[in-house]
Amino acid sequence: MVRLRFFASLRETLGTGDEQVELPGDINDISALTAWLQARNDRWHAALDNTRVRIAVNQTIVKPGHPVRDGDEVAWFPPVTGG
Amino acid sequence: MVRLRFFASLRETLGTGDEQVELPGDINDISALTAWLQARNDRWHAALDNTRVRIAVNQTIVKPGHPVRDGDEVAWFPPVTGG
Amino acid sequence: MIRVQEQDFDPGSELELLRDHCAGRAGAVVSFTGLVRDLNEGDAIAQLTLEHYPGMTEKALAQIEAHAIEHWNLVAAAIIHRIGPLAPNDRIVFVAAASAHRKDAFSACEYMIDSLKTEAPFWKQEDTPGGKRWVTAVDEPISS
C-alpha cells in the first residue's frame, strides 16, 4: 500500500486529502504514479497537470522520476504560502 | 555665559562634566573655544587634542569651525558606544 | 525550539525563554512576528485559515532552524507557527535568533522566515467579501 496525501487547493479540487492505494506492479516512480492518478478522470488530469504542483515522498520534496515503493507516503500540493 | 559639557572618559580625565564660563570676546567658534580650554593645562591640552573627540553645539554634532554664541551649550565626548 | 499549534503564543514569554537559555552568552536577540493583515490585494480579510502537512511541517522547520543555528553560530533559536482559523491582527508566526553579535542575529532571523515562506508546507486561505480563496505564492517556489 501507498499513502496518498493532497493539500490546500488540490485537496479541495480532488475532493480527497488522504487515501491508501495498492501500487500497480509497473509503477515505481512518482511521475508514473502521477500519470496513473491523472487517468482517473478529467478533473484529476487537469489538477495534477500543473508544473507548479510539488511532490513529496515520505515528507521530503523530490524531483520528477523519484522512486516510489510500497509503504511510502506521497503528497501533492501547491506552492506553500505560510509565514 | 556658555555651558560646557564633558562625557564618559573625557569627563573622568578632566574631572568636570558641566560648567558655565564667560565666553572671551575674541572666541566665536568651537575650534577657538577648544584651543582656549586646552591652554588651561597639559591635561586639558592632551585630552582635547584628539581627532576622535566629538563636539556638539546645542546637542547637535558639528564640524570644526562651527560658530559659538553666548547662551550656547557645547559638549565634548568620545565616540559613542551604546546599543 | 519548534512548535506548530492552534493556540496563540506570547512573544514576550518566548523572548524571555531565549534570554534565560542564553545566560549572558548572547548580546543580540532578533525576532520576527507575522500578523494577519486586514487587507490583501485590495480585499478586506475577515478570516485567514492556515492548513499544513503534519509531520512534514515539523521536519521542514527543524531543518531551517538547525541550518540557521549552525551557519550563524546562534546561541538559541525559535520558530512557532499557528494553524487553523485566525482573525485580522492575530499572530501567525514567530521566529527568533539569539547570537553574540547583532549582524548574525539579523541574518539568521531573516533567513529563517524567508526559508519558512518557501520551504515549509503551510497554505493560507482567505475569507473575503467575494468568498474564500487560496493565497497564491509570490515568493520563490519550494525547492527540492
Add this chain to the structure above:
Amino acid sequence: MIRVQEQDFDPGSELELLRDHCAGRAGAVVSFTGLVRDLNEGDAIAQLTLEHYPGMTEKALAQIEAHAIEHWNLVAAAIIHRIGPLAPNDRIVFVAAASAHRKDAFSACEYMIDSLKTEAPFWKQEDTPGGKRWVTAVDEPISS
C-alpha cells in the same frame, strides 16, 4: 515611541503595544533586544554602566526613529534604551519596527540599531577583574 530609562522594560508588552497600534495594518514586526554579555574581549564582565547625554540622546533617537518611519513607511516603531548600572544578561536596548511587509521591517529595525550605535550619545563602562574601563567604539564614528 522613544524612551530612555534606568528601569528594565518588557519586550512582550512593547510588542503588544505596537500590535495594538497597528490594528490589522501591519503584517510584520521585527524587534532587536540588546543584552549584556558576560564576556568582552576575553574579560569577565561583572557590571556594565551606561552614561548618556540627557537631552541630546532623546533628540538623536527621535531623529533615527523618524527617518526609519518615513524611509520604510512603517506603521509604528519603538526605541528604548536603559542607562545606569546593568548586570550580565540584563536588557540594554530594544528597537522594533512594524510594517506591512517584512523586508521593510527588517531593514528599518537594523537601520535603527546600527544608527543608534554610532549616532546616539551613550557610553558603556565595563567592570572587569582588572578594574573599570570605557568600551572603545568599534563602529563608524558619529557623523555630523
